[in-house]
Amino acid sequence: MSIKRDVTIKAKKYLQTNEILIFIGARQVGKTTILHQLEKEVKNEPHFFINLEDKEICFLLDKSPKQIFQILPINLKKRTYVFIDEIQYLKDPTNFLKYIYDQYQSKIKLVVSGSSAFYLDKRFKDSLVGRKKIFNIYPLSLNEYFIFKKLDDLANKNYQDLTLVEKDEFKKGFFEYLIYGGYPKVVLADSNEEKKEILSDIVYSYIKKDIYEANIRQDEIFYRLMKILAQQIGGLVNSLELSITLGVSKSAIDNYLYVMQKSFHIYLVRPFYKNIRKELTKMPKIYFNDLGVRNFLVNNFEVFPLRLDQGQILENYFFKLLNYRYSLDEIKYWRTADKAEIDFVVDDKAFEIKVNKKLAKDSKYKLFKKKYPNIDFNILDIEDIISF
Numbered sequence: 001m002s003i004k005r006d007v008t009i010k011a012k013k014y015l016q017t018n019e020i021l022i023f024i025g026a027r028q029v030g031k032t033t034i035l036h037q038l039e040k041e042v043k044n045e046p047h048f049f050i051n052l053e054d055k056e057i058c059f060l061l062d063k064s065p066k067q068i069f070q071i072l073p074i075n076l077k078k079r080t081y082v083f084i085d086e087i088q089y090l091k092d093p094t095n096f097l098k099y100i101y102d103q104y105q106s107k108i109k110l111v112v113s114g115s116s117a118f119y120l121d122k123r124f125k126d127s128l129v130g131r132k133k134i135f136n137i138y139p140l141s142l143n144e145y146f147i148f149k150k151l152d153d154l155a156n157k158n159y160q161d162l163t164l165v166e167k168d169e170f171k172k173g174f175f176e177y178l179i180y181g182g183y184p185k186v187v188l189a190d191s192n193e194e195k196k197e198i199l200s201d202i203v204y205s206y207i208k209k210d211i212y213e214a215n216i217r218q219d220e221i222f223y224r225l226m227k228i229l230a231q232q233i234g235g236l237v238n239s240l241e242l243s244i245t246l247g248v249s250k251s252a253i254d255n256y257l258y259v260m261q262k263s264f265h266i267y268l269v270r271p272f273y274k275n276i277r278k279e280l281t282k283m284p285k286i287y288f289n290d291l292g293v294r295n296f297l298v299n300n301f302e303v304f305p306l307r308l309d310q311g312q313i314l315e316n317y318f319f320k321l322l323n324y325r326y327s328l329d330e331i332k333y334w335r336t337a338d339k340a341e342i343d344f345v346v347d348d349k350a351f352e353i354k355v356n357k358k359l360a361k362d363s364k365y366k367l368f369k370k371k372y373p374n375i376d377f378n379i380l381d382i383e384d385i386i387s388f
Contacts, residue, residue, distance in 0.1 A: 002033050002036070002037060003144075003147060003148055004037055005030060005033075005034055005037075005137075005140075005144060006141065006143070006144060007023075007034060007135050007137060008034050008037045008038060010135070011023075011034070011038060011135055012038065012041055014133055015038065015041060015042060015081070015109070015111075017133075018101075018105040018106060018109070019131060019132055019133045020097055020101055020110045020111075020112065020128065020131055020132045020133070021038075021110070021111045021112070021132075021133050021135065022087070022112050022113075022114065022120075022132050022133070022134045022135070023035065023111075023112070023113040023114070023134075023135045023137050024113070024114045024115075024116070024117050024120060024134060024135070024136060024137065024264075025115075025136060025137030025138060025264055026115070026116075026137075026139075026206075026263060026264035026265065026289060026290075027115050027116075027202070027206040027207075027209065027210070028183055028184075028185065028202055028206050029137050029138065029139055029183065029184070029264070030137060030140075030184045031085070031113040031114075031115070031137050032051075032085050032113065033184070034113075034137065035049070035083045035085055035111060035113055036049070036083075038083070038111055039081070039083050039111075042081045045078075045079065045080075045081060046074075046075065046078050046079070046080040046081065047080065047081035047082070047083065048072045048074075048080070048081070048082050048083065049083040049085070050071065050072070050082070050083070050084055050085070051084075051085040051086060052084060052085065052086040052087060052088075052089040052090060053085075053086050053089065057071055058089050058090060061090055061096055062090060062091045062092075065095065065096045065099040065100055066099075068082070068100065074107075074108065076104065076107045076108075078107075079106070079107060079108075079109060080107065080108055080109070081109045081111065082100075082108055082109070082110055082111070083111045083112070084110065084111070084112040084113070085112075085113050086113065086114070086115060087112040087113065087114045087120075088114045088115060088116060088119030088120060088123065090123075091123075092123065093114075093119075093120065093123055093124060094123065094124045094126045094128065095126075097110060097112070097128060097131070097132070098126055098128060098131065101128075101131045102131075105131075115209075115210075116210055116213075116262060116263045116264070117262045117263075117264065118210070118214055118258075118259055118262030118263055119213070121262055138182070138264075138289065138320075138323075138324070139181055139182030139183050139184075139289065139290045139292075140182035140183070140184060140187055141182065141320075141324060142173075142174065142177055142182075143155045144182070145173065145177050145182055145187055146170075146173060148184065148187045148188060149173060149187065151169070151173065153166070154166065154169065154170050154173065158387075159386050159387045160387055170386070171386075174386060175303065175304040175305070177291075178291055178304050178313050178314075178317060179291070179292070179295055179301055179302075179303065179304060180192070180195045180199070180291075180292040180295070180301070181199070181290040181291045181292020181293060181294075181295070182290060182291075182292070183198065183199070183202060183290060183292060183293075185198050186198050186199060186202075186292055192301065195292070196296070196301065199292050199293060199296040200296065202293060202296075203293060203296055203297065207226075207263070207265065210259065210263040210265075211259070214259045214263075216255075216256065216259065218248070218252075221246055221248055221252075221256070222256055222259075224246060225242065225246060225253065225256050225257075225260075226260065226265070226297055227297045227298070228242065228245070228246075229260075229266060229286050229288075230288065230294045230295075230297035230298045231298055232286060233286055233287055233288055233294060233312045233313075233315070233316045234285060234286070234287065234311075234312050234315040234316065234343070235285065235286060236283040236284070236285060236286075236335075237257070237268060237283055237284050237285070237286050238283055239253045239254055239257070264289050265288065265289055265290075265293065266286055266287065266288055266289065267286075267287045267288075267289065267319070267323065267328060268284035268285070268286060269284055269285045269286075269287065269319070269328070269331055269332065269333055269344075270284050270329075270332060270333075271283075271284075271332060271333055271334065271335060272332030272333060272334045272345040273334070274371070274372075285333050287315075287316050287319040287320075288316055289320075291313060291316060291317065294316065310355045311353065311354070311355050314353050314354075314355060314382065314385060315343055315353045317385065318343075318344070318351065318353050318380065318385055318388070319331070319344070321385070321388055322344060322346055326346055326347075330346055330347070331344060331346050332344070332345045332346065333345065334350070334368060336367070340364065340367050340368065342365065342368050342377075345375065348374065348375055348376060349375065349376045349377075349378065350368065350372070350375050350376065350377045350378065351378050351379075351380055352365065352377075352378070352379045352380070353380055353381075353385070354379055354380070354381050355381060355382065356381050356382075357379045357380065357381040357384070358381075360379050365377060365379075
């Protein structure tokens with residue numbers, strides 16, 4: 001029996017609406033499993049499941065959305081659920097979804113997945129406003145990680161309420177999560193070597209599909225860029241500097257970054273400022289969607305307590321926590337021309353991430369607190385982040 005994700009539970013209530021449910025996320029992050037779980041929720045009602053990696057089905061639907069009735073024995077006298085995996089393989093996904101919704105919204109409920117927002121972004125010429133509900137599928141959260149590990153007690157309790165023995169077990173799992181990430185197959189793997197093999201497959205097989213289908217032919221440059229970015233998580237991304245380093249144009253670098261974002265491998269966080277002349281930088285900061293993929297790219301699976309990049313890893317993890325709660329556009333960082341910096345600003349709160357906050361120098365943050373007295377400033381270390 002597959003383990004239900006948080007998003008499956010959230011999406012379940014939308015099965016009774018007419019909206020098209022669209023699940024998007026990186027390859028291998030669990031979208032197909034989620035569709036099958038939702039399919040089981042309607043097992044007593046008419047339902048069908050198709051995968052558009054089947055070229056024959058894809059060919060027929062590309063000819064006309066009406067071909068759905070040649071593929072599936074849909075009875076329009078009853079409400080039918082149609083689950084479609086890999087919707088991006090259609091030449092015009094928008095046209096297909098819009099046609100079925102506009103003609104049969106009360107008779108056919110569409111639940112679809114797409115492996116990359118790149119395709120949805122480029123090919124969804126119509127925004128489908130009022131017709132769709134989008135769910136972003138991420139690697140497992142830490143809470144889901146413990147559930148997948150059959151450690152439900154650790155997932156369902158507040159960290160501060162755990163016994164000392166439970167806290168040790170929690171930290172052991174937390175540190176493993178920080179190193180190997182949250183791809184479901186990786187979490188369920190029996191050994192660290194198997195985890196590394198799966199991460200290798202994700203990087204060199206599944207990401208390669210994103211590269212190829214985005215019409216990028218210099219895949220070695222793409223991978224070199226990913227490896228450079230993996231070494232500087234939490235750092236500024238300078239496209240011009242990267243173009244010189246890799247010997248390609250700045251526009252090529254910008255295109256690669258676009259594909260990485262739309263394929264759900266990286267996130268670029270923009271600066272927060274009130275005075276653009278003094279709070280100078282416009283360059284974004286880089287974070288990875290999955291720390292296991294990031295650690296594979298830097299070829300470092302050393303245990304967390306012995307690592308030299310603990311601060312980077314914690315900062316990336318905290319970004320993911322914020323990203324579960326806020327949209328990417330709401331998450332900012334602050335940096336001045338004099339390089340005074342705060343890791344994250346969101347809503348009326350600011351966060352600085354440290355491995356040990358006792359070593360933080362308060363003088364570094366005086367300028368920010370003086371400029372923004374109404375923003376609640378917090379320095380967080382491991383214990384705080386675990387309890388966040």
